[in-house]
Structure formats: structure tokens, C-alpha cells
Amino acid sequence: MESAxxxxxxxxxxxxxxxxxxxxxxxxxxxxxxxxxxxxxxKPYAVAAAGQAADIDRAVAAARAAFTEGPWPEMTARGRxxxxxxxxxxxxxxEQRLAELESFDTxxxxxxxxxxxRRAAENFRFFADVIVALHEDAYRVPGSQIxxxxxxxxxxxxxxxxWNTPFMLESWKLAPxxxxxxxxxxxxxxxxxxxxxxxxxxxxxxxxxEGVFNLVNGFGKQAGQALVDHPDVPLISFTGESATGxxxxxxxxxHLKGLSMELGGKSPAIVFADADLPSALDSTLFGVFSxxxxxxxxxSRILVERPVYEEFCSRYAERARAIVVGPxxxxxxxxxxxxxxxxxxxxxxxxxTGKAEATLLAGGGRPEHLPEGNYLAxxxxxxxPPQARIFREEIFGPVVAITPFDxxxxxxxxxxxxxxxxxAYVWTTDLQRGHRVGASIDAGMVWLNSHNIRDLRxxxxxxxxxxxxxxxxxxxxxxxxxxxxxxxxxxxxHTPRFGTGQSS
Numbered sequence: 344m345e346s347a348x349x350x351x352x353x354x355x356x357x358x359x360x361x362x363x364x365x366x367x368x369x370x371x372x373x374x375x376x377x378x379x380x381x382x383x384x385x386k387p388y389a390v391a392a393a394g395q396a397a398d399i400d401r402a403v404a405a406a407r408a409a410f411t412e413g414p415w416p417e418m419t420a421r422g423r424x425x426x427x428x429x430x431x432x433x434x435x436x437x438e439q440r441l442a443e444l445e446s447f448d449t450x451x452x453x454x455x456x457x458x459x460x461r462r463a464a465e466n467f468r469f470f471a472d473v474i475v476a477l478h479e480d481a482y483r484v485p486g487s488q489i490x491x492x493x494x495x496x497x498x499x500x501x502x503x504x505x506w507n508t509p510f511m512l513e514s515w516k517l518a519p520x521x522x523x524x525x526x527x528x529x530x531x532x533x534x535x536x537x538x539x540x541x542x543x544x545x546x547x548x549x550x551x552x553e554g555v556f557n558l559v560n561g562f563g564k565q566a567g568q569a570l571v572d573h574p575d576v577p578l579i580s581f582t583g584e585s586a587t588g589x590x591x592x593x594x595x596x597x598h599l600k601g602l603s604m605e606l607g608g609k610s611p612a613i614v615f616a617d618a619d620l621p622s623a624l625d626s627t628l629f630g631v632f633s634x635x636x637x638x639x640x641x642x643s644r645i646l647v648e649r650p651v652y653e654e655f656c657s658r659y660a661e662r663a664r665a666i667v668v669g670p671x672x673x674x675x676x677x678x679x680x681x682x683x684x685x686x687x688x689x690x691x692x693x694x695x696t697g698k699a700e701a702t703l704l705a706g707g708g709r710p711e712h713l714p715e716g717n718y719l720a721x722x723x724x725x726x727x728p729p730q731a732r733i734f735r736e737e738i739f740g741p742v743v744a745i746t747p748f749d750x751x752x753x754x755x756x757x758x759x760x761x762x763x764x765x766x767a768y769v770w771t772t773d774l775q776r777g778h779r780v781g782a783s784i785d786a787g788m789v790w791l792n793s794h795n796i797r798d799l800r801x802x803x804x805x806x807x808x809x810x811x812x813x814x815x816x817x818x819x820x821x822x823x824x825x826x827x828x829x830x831x832x833x834x835x836x837h838t839p840r841f842g843t844g845q846s847s
Contacts, residue, residue, distance in 0.1 A: 423522060656723075765786060
């Protein structure tokens, strides 16, 4: 009989995850595999094909053939949109299965995993709508010329995705790439291949032509690097850590590849003394402890104005201590298990560093009732100086740093005092100040009196070490398409006649 804190194994869980190339499920050319662990007991439950350059070559060849010979790139926008709508329906039909796989494989609480299918389906519906409504510009010079723009898909898109909410983040790249007409090679994170295994069935049921969707499992330094290096892949969309993004940028330079990269974050949440404190507490707690703290937009630095600093810290720590940490499959769980033992040890290292840098108010170690697995109690540090590592470096776990400030200028200075610039959150009832501060923060996205609520029409991405380029709405289609400008003469064109002695 399964113990109360044992992982709940989904029914019919595959014991092997292979590649999907040209519509077929295939092992690696080399036959190599890698063990896949679940994060509650840290025991292997399956193996995944370990993709190498040869596997990427096969996948790119299938995608390239679909681009040059298949119907997908030349299909009407309405035709592609119809397939995307059916993909969305296929995702929703698998909502429960997806949630079970995602929770089991990543350690994400099942209540938070359930929302991922709906968000993924919405991504496909949204980009189906975008591609149908997308306009192509025309410019008329009366009596002389008409100039118009034609969008064409760039080619094979390489998509490299992370292990936090993997299925939803895969959908964020797959949907616009497919909408634009690009065949894809998806390289999902090696830690979490389970939910990605659903894509092949979804795509086939929706009627996506063979070769348009390809998936190669494996490590970033092997499969991911081969995808970045491949000369027939003109586009790379990557979500992951900043150090990897820099390496991708270096390697992509030799082929002048198009890059869209959403990288790390160390996002500030600024709480002024006049803020709606209960709402700010709710939002800042959710913003760093939801998704186990493994989220790029986490508000992991909270800057609090001095008059309410002590009260805020006290109430925040009290709430953090009451957060339910437990097995991911239990409905009451708010923070589950971190994704992998290597990541868990990395986060614990930051916690130990923080104990020497600041004041520990809550957490700081494994919950007593969970002796095994990658569990960490929500951890709150106060009085964190701006030179501290836990203030400056991305931890990517349920750990938050709280720092006081005295003036608006100091708050902005502290907010901008790190290498990252992905998101920021400002809490104040003075809207003039809110707009002023929001515009002064070095971040790609700022939320005023709100947590991270996405509008899919708006640009998503960061500045500084947090990324390159923006995705969302038409900007995503811009990335996956080239604009060709056609100039048409409407009348007789006077051309200087070189070589006739009558060039004027």
C-alpha cells in the first residue's frame, strides 16, 4: 500500500520517452537513454532517449522537408488557425492527464498544475486568432507605384524549453511558430519529459501534417547545442537561465540566427507605506511561493518602505510559516517538491548563504513532517543588504529577500541594483507615484497593484540579463516570419540609360 507521502503514480505512466521525428516515435540513433526522476522520492520512474547531433539532424531534415515540400507554410491563415483550434481542443480533452503528469514529474502542486492545460489551450486559440486577423501593409504612391508587404515563415524553428510549468511554456512557443507556418523541433527540458510526450498525439489528432512537429529529448549540452549549431535552423527561441542564453548567443552568431530569449529574473516588488497592505501581502506571497518558487517572474526581492517595514515582515513571515508544504498530489498542498535533487541542493546552498547574510524569519530547511524528497519550507529573509548574494542572484525556489527603503529614489535604486530586468511589481495608492516608479524600473514588464496577470496581446520579455527580444501578440509572429516588400510600378518608369550617352 502506498504511504501518505509517497508519490502518486499516474495510471499507465510510460516507462520510456522517445523522440518524435517526422510523425514517428523513434529512439536515439545511439540508443543512449537518461533516467528520469520524480521529485518526491527521487527515484527513477522512466528513461528518456538521450538526443545527440544525429537525432537533431534527423529531426531538422524532417522539419526542413515539411517546410520546402509540405503544405503547412503555404496554407491559408484560416487553414492553419483551424488546426490550432483543434490542438486547443485536444489539450483541454487531456486536462486531467496533463495535470497528473505535470505534478508527478515536476513536483508542482496538483491544484496549480490543473490550470496549465487551460492556459496552454488559450495560447493556441489566441495565436490562431492573431494569424487570421494579421494584416499585411500596403503603401501607394498615386500614379506611380504600389508597395506591399508579404509575410513568409522564416523556416525551421528550434524551440528549447525549461522544466518549470513545461507544457504551458512549450505551448507559448509552439503556438506562434505553427501559426506563422514554421515547422518546429522542440527540445524539452531533460528533467521533465512526461507532459511533452502528449504533444505528438494532440498534433496528429488535430491534423497537423507530418514533419511539422518534431521533438528530441536530451540534455542541453548535447541535443540543445546541436539544435543551436544546426545550419538549417534559422531561428532559436529559448527560455532558461542567463548563462545558457549567453552561450546560445555566442554559438548562434556564426550563422546569424534569429534569437528570442527569455532568461533569468530577480524581480522586485516595491511596497510603499500607503499600499493596500493585505492585498500586497497576498500578492507578494503568491508571487514567490506559487509554482514552488520556480518561476522566472517571481517577485523574490520585496522592498518595503520603512514606516510599514516591521509590520510587513511580521505578517509576511507568519503567513509563510502557515503555507502548506506537502505531496504534490494532495489538494491542500500549496508548495510541493522542487523539481530535481541537483536543483534542490543548489537552492539549499543559497539558503545557507542567506543565513550568514541576513535575518531568517521563516523556513530555512526541510519541513519536519517530510523527511524525504526535495521539500523546502517557504523561506523568508529580512534585513537583506543589496550586496548580498540572495539579493542579487536568482535562486528559483521558495526563498524571498525583504529589504527596507526610506525614499522613492532609494526604492528605484534598489530595484535596479541587479543584473536582471524581467518583471517588477509596485504597490501604492498614489497612482501618480505608481506610474512614475513603474516607468523608472529597468524591467521589461511592470505590474501596478497586481500580481503577474498576463495579457497575451502585450510584449513579454526582459531587459539586461533577463532576455533578448519580446514575444506576445503580433511580436511573436514578427519573430517567426520574414517581411518581403514587393514594389510594383503603376506607370511608365523613367530609368537613366547608362551606356547610351543619354543617361540623364
